[in-house]
Amino acid sequence: MKVNEALQPISWLAGRWSTKEGHGSYPNINDFSYHEDLEFICIGQPMFNFLSLSKHPEKQTPMHQERGFLRIKPGTNELAFVVSHNFGLTSLEEGTCDPEKKEIVLETVNVNRMSFAKPPVVKKFKRIIKLIAPDVLEVTLFMETDNTELAQHLKAVYKKVDE
Template sequence: MSRNFGKTVNEAVKPLSWLIGHWKSIKAEGVYPTIEPFSYCEEMVFESIGQPLLNYTSRTWHPEKGNPMHLESGFLRINPGTNNIAFMIAHNFGVTSLEEGVVTNTTLKCKSTHISRMTFARDPPVLALEREFKLVENGNLEITVYMETSKTPLTQHLKALYEKM
């Protein structure tokens, strides 16, 4: 499949154009009070196909074993003429999330407004998510993800640094 990576960018998506492309983690770590700290590898794609949104896919794998860990796909939509965004994501562990926020220059911040889960998804239920995307030095991308479950208040869960491929 051919990737278009921003060759056709809707005018509304211009504030998000710094995210368009294929990103690979340089360093990615997870922490949470209920689990052991861990490292992971990730590739993400934000792709423009000419609509007022970006298509999004992400896959992670174990750095030593190479086995898949987590998959996500969805859409990052912008309200045309504003800096308001909505990030709609389906996670392979049985959760969907709608996160809303704003993009300002080369920073995007969003937090969940709706989270749904399949009836047989693993416990504890995720109750809230927050993300921050930041373009940092050398054109790298830094992402921090916070998560709240029924057992743990909102806490930093993931922090990763990516380079554009």
Template sequence: MSADSGPEVHDMIKPLSWLLGKWKGDGVGKYPTIKDFTYTEELTFSHVGQPNIQFSFFSRNSKTMKPMHHELGFIRFKPGTSHCALLIAHNFGVSEVEEGEFTDTEIRTESHTVGLLSFGKPPETKKIKRVFSKTGDDSLEQVVFMETANTPMTEHLRVTYKKVTL
């Protein structure tokens, strides 16, 4: 390891090493109970040489540039399989564990645990699904689906990113 290159990529995360780096994109949010909106988002995927990927998602309203949503977490891998888990904390009081499968161009997950603040704003989030798809050498799409206590599973967010740094 050199000071410039950082730690060596752990063998377990090599299939998804294309995620590593900083991404910026534009998205559309919609849901039956809210007005449609547009946003910009910056993602950073990094590692420290361990068998996981750390991430940070930060979005802003594309018209006002006011902060909207922030997620921090990790992608963990089940050794010897294509099974992965996302461990996520949201700034509005939701924490979740999503599990699913990955390929060399896609990650598909679904929450099996959603934790909520006792004083969180209703309606209660019940389930989240997401798909990350590599759509080119330097492009990525994320689609997020959500189910609440009042609304069945439906698409909520769709954003397309371009990689800006490795």
């Protein structure tokens, strides 16, 4: 996949990724597993179009979906990640990438939710995306709600499916 020149510091992210099983936990819920497919596709602009589809590992029923854009400020390592979640939330996360470590760290700048989204209210995310081998990606998501301090919520290792 050809990516915009501005995306070179994070070009390793391009393509489709899949995990057999991710793990979720949070202080007030039972631990769970999930299967997830990620997609970071460049259509020529200085950003990746992002898609995440999660489903139950046994039943294959949908669990969660995210769509958005991971944008880089050209000539820098500064990133902005705009994400829309299917449970009625949009988030703007900003951060940086470390091209040497092949790691991205993003934290919430803004969260908005629809008026009838179910509680608890999500207040913050922290997302760490890192390439741990040439075709292996690890994503860790931390979450804070109005009931719980920032805590690890999701962690998964993905294998590159294709470019």
